[in-house]
Each structure stands twice: as C-alpha cells, then as structure tokens.
Amino acid sequence: MSIANIYRLGLKELKSLWADKVLLVLICWAFSGAIYEAATASSQELHNAPVAVVDEDRSPLSMRIVDAFYPPYFREPQPITLAELDRGMDLGTYSFTLVIPANFQHDVLAGRQPEIQLNIDATIMSQAFIGASYIKQITLGEVNEYLTGTRATSASPIRLVSRVRYNPNLTGVWFGGVMEVINNITMLTIILVGAAFIREREHGTIEHLLVMPLTPFEIMMAKIWANGLAVLVGVCFALTVMVQWVLKVPIAGSLPLFLFAAVIYLFAAASIGIFLGTLARSMPQLGLLIILTILPLMLLSGGVTPRESMPQIVQNIMLAAPTTYFVRLAQGILYRGAGLDVVWQDLLAMTAVGAVFFNIALLRFRKAVTRTQA
Template identity: 50%
Template sequence: MLVTGAGISTAVDNLTFVVTIPPGFERDMLKGLRPTVQLAIDATAMMQAGIGAQYIQQIFTEEAAKHLRRDKGQFLSRSQGLPRTPVTLSVRIAFNPNVTTSWFTGIMAIINNVTMLGIIMTGAAVVREREHGTMDHLLAMPLTPFEIAAAKIWANGLIITIAVGLSLAIVVQRLLAVPIAGSVPLFMAGVVLYLLFSTAIGIFLATVARTMPQLGLLYLLVAVPMNLLSGSNTPVESMPAPLRVIMSLSPSTHFVAYAQAILYRGADFWIVWLRFLLVGAMGLGFFWLAILRFRRSAAMQAG
C-alpha cells in the first residue's frame, strides 16, 4: 500500500491499494469538516480488494477516532450533537462496475487451461507412442530425441495457441462481453512463450510415467498446486512470505501476472518485459532438462 499526499501520478503494476491523503487533512478533521481521503484499488483480485477496502476503512476509522478523542474530545455532529464516524467509505468502481464475476474467472479459466492442456496433450502424445509401440519405430528412424520431442511440443503448442485465440475472441469477448484493455497479440505472444514451459513439463512427466493413469496422477501432483498458487485463484499477496518466494520460481506465477496486466490494465511490453524474460529463461531451462531426460529415456528404450 502506498500513502501519499500529492495524488497518483504514475501507474505501478505491483500496487493493489493507493491511499491519497489531501493537504491539511488533520486540520480539517479538527475543525469538523470531514475531509475526503481517496482509496484507489486494483480490483483484479476481487476477493483481496474487497477485504482490503474494509480493513483500510476500519484502520482509518479507529485511528482518526483515537486521535480526535486525544486532541479534542468526542467528535460530535454539529447538527445533532451525536457521535459520528469520522471516516466513511465511498466505493466508486472504475472497471467492472457491476462486479461481474465472469469477467475475471473467464480469462483465468483460459490461463489455467493453457497449463493443463500443455502438460496433458504433450505428455499423452509421448506416453501413447510408447504404449502402442510406435516409439520404437521413431527411434529406428534417422531422428534424434530432440527432433522427436520438439515435434511433440510445437504441434501441440500450435493447437493450444489456436484454441486460446478462439476462446478469447468468441467466448470471452463476444459471449461474455469482457472488455479487453490491452493488446491481444502481446498476450498471445506471452501464451506461446509460456507454452515452451508447460509442454516441456509434459515431456518430462512422460519420461517418468509409464502409462496414462500414472501421467494423470503426476499431473495432479504438479499442475494443480501450480494453478492454485499462481495467482489466478488466490492472490499471491495473500500467501505467506515463504510460499511467495517459492512461487516466484514458477513461470505460471509470472504468466498469470503479465496476462492480468495486459488484458485487464492495458500494460504494454515495456511494463511486462521482465516477466516475459523470466518466463522465457525458466522455460528454456526446463526444456533443456526435459530433452536430457527424454534422450536418456529413449536411449534406455532403444537399448
């Protein structure tokens, strides 16, 4: 939270609550003029925004009443002579004024499904090849393990990218009528970058699982916690500090962050470039580990 007396001059991506206290606030309160304090809220995570607004109102009310009792006695209404609350909360919602839940959950569902489809489709492509015996045919061909794995990744990644684009255009923008504030091509570029990571996880899990049921169980252990703690369901700021540090190492957290910044708040590339860089670096690193694991698994199967 940022408290300032000069107003909000720039948009900061990582601020949720901004309190603007006008000049002469204490003087006007002591005179009984009831000055106004502005509370700007980034309501991308609606649950956190609602709870935080109530907490901030309570803090201001208690602190103002305590200060007035100490300096001037009981704060009374001029007309009725009755105690009154020195601070009241006036809510003015600039985005999503009707608080339509589908505006948030619709886009977050697409983001969560990118992780799910990237892992399951790529992992299933490898596991089913092994179950049907066609993996032996591929290994007998003049193909390297890298080429086999890369073919699974780009083919499934292309299908998922097309599905995300159609879902965003048809379901989110047309059927749900969700206003998109930012650049859709920039968001789609972020989806492609994140798919490098999620499809690499599918390849990696496919080298561990021997059957489709085993792949399903591994997916539950890996992807479900990653989705729940990425910020799409529970705000990262509401998590304990050690858990926030752990989740900062997951590309899914940065993917959710820049997707929300682009689609909800209209962020451009120069605002989210660092998160793009982190997702790309982590995705390449895990892709390299997945290829090493797949190469070792293919060598054991060929031998």
C-alpha cells in the same frame, strides 16, 4: 533438415490428435462450455440469498427494513417465528435470518440503541461476509432515513470517494472467464503433450522414431509446436467468442501481445508435460502426476488467491513455476492494458524457466533413448 523433420513430425502429431476424438472433445469443451460455466456458475457476488425475518415489533420501521431486501441480491424475505429460526438454519433453508425485537421502533425513537440479531450460515463462506455487510448497510440506511431523512450514518471530517478501476461494477464474470482461459491453457498443454509422449510409448512407435535419423530435440519440438498450436487456436476462440462476445468481457490490452506471451508459456508448459511423460510409464501414472502438478500450478500461481496472502515460502517456491509469471502478465495485459514495457520482465523470467524445464526434459529423454538403444 532439422526444421523439416520437426515440421513433418508435427504434422503427424496433428493427425494423431485429430484421430483422438476424446481429446478433441476435451479441447472444444475447455475453450467453450467450460469458460462459460466457470465464469457464471462460480460468481462471488451475493445473488438470490435466502433471507428470513422474525419481526416481533411489526412497526412501520421494522416493515420498512423488511421491504428493503429485494432481488437480485436477496430473495423475498420469509416471515417466520422465533421457534422456526433454528430449524430453518439447520436445514440450510435460510442463509441469513434477522430478528427484530419487540418495541424496536419505540426504543429507536427514544435513543436506546436496540439490538437486531443477524444469524449467518457460515458454511456459505463465499457470501457470508458480503451478505452480512449488505444487510448491515441496508438496515442502518433504512433506520437513518426514517429518523433523519438521509441514509448517511453520521457526519464525517472526510469524504471517502471510491473509484474502482479495471472492473467498475465488481462483476465476478469478468475475472472468472479470463482466469478459466489461463487455467485451461495450463491444463490442456500439459495433458496433450504428456499424453502424446506416453501414447508413443504405449503404441511402440517411439522405438520406430528412435531408429530413424531423428534427434530427441526434433521429436520434442514437434510435439510442442503441434499440440501448442491446437491449444493456441482454442485460446483465440475462447477470448474472441466466449469472453468478448458471449460473456461481454472487455479486453483492455493488446490481444496480439497476450498471444505472444501465450506462445512462450505454451513452450514452458509443454516442456513440463514432456518431463512428466519421461517420469511416467503408463497413462494412469501420467494422470496422477498431472493431478499433482496442475492443481498447485493453478491454485498457487496467483490466479485464485493473491500471492501476497500466501506464506513466504510458497511464494518463493512458485517463482520456479512459469505459471506464476504468465498469470501476472496475463492479468496485466487483459485487465489493466499493460504493454510490453510493463510485462517484459515476466516474459524473460517465463522464458528462462521454460528453457530450464525444456533442457531437463531433453536430458531425461536422451537418457531414455540411450537405455532403449542399449
């Protein structure tokens, strides 16, 4: 009887969701356009960086350095004068400006080690350090090749060979697309379940449910499975169509294993949504609580910044959040091809944290039921 009640209540939730066109549009956008936008618009690679050059030497060597900057990393270098440099940087016209002094080639051939000034617009933090490294490598490479015929800087007693695993070309789209899917799972699950709970209260239907032979456990489980199913369908579409087909991101591990972990995480995130729904008294209050909850879950779970770079107290606090374990196991499965033997500890921890949140939400819901019946 309890399973039948949960099933029928879940169908009611799906019908309510189908009638709410705004939420339907939000779900469709979150697992389609938002994935593509986040993956392509927030790329961390250097791309079409505007460069200007003050070439006071105009020698074959200086012209060789200028010609070494080309797309897709840099735009075609713009020749400017020293008087135009500060204004161009102040207006944000150029991200990098290179000043090659007079007699540069003559001093290089004489072994005097002349200086080249590189001015960097540090307001573009995502590209400032990468661009400076690229420009240094390009400049030194061109000078060495001009002098010795090879781009090697100097003889070294060792040879460092780098092998990049899991993302050989260091393509930011691979990381951004998958992590946006994970972030949207968190956001939509909490929003949908919390909004469903508040909608029942605002429409007065929660009282109708309470006078029926239903328990708070059945009501909560119905909202969890129905809204979780809607999010899970979106996740399958996002990974197979947007991530693999549109963005061309390979999935290294088992997709069924990831979806199994996603089901457990949906249970945990939905429990957080119901808990917030028991705290809020209206949809605006729920919106404010969701903002205060979702942002830390996204930013501090390891999906944006490695947890190791965070303060120790933040790392310890985030162990109480299921998102921490889900992000870690999702990266392990989707990026590194990890199996159940690797991620089982995160699965157990995520299940335990989800159970704690579910029981807290259930306790608060029962207290609300008691007050209503009284």
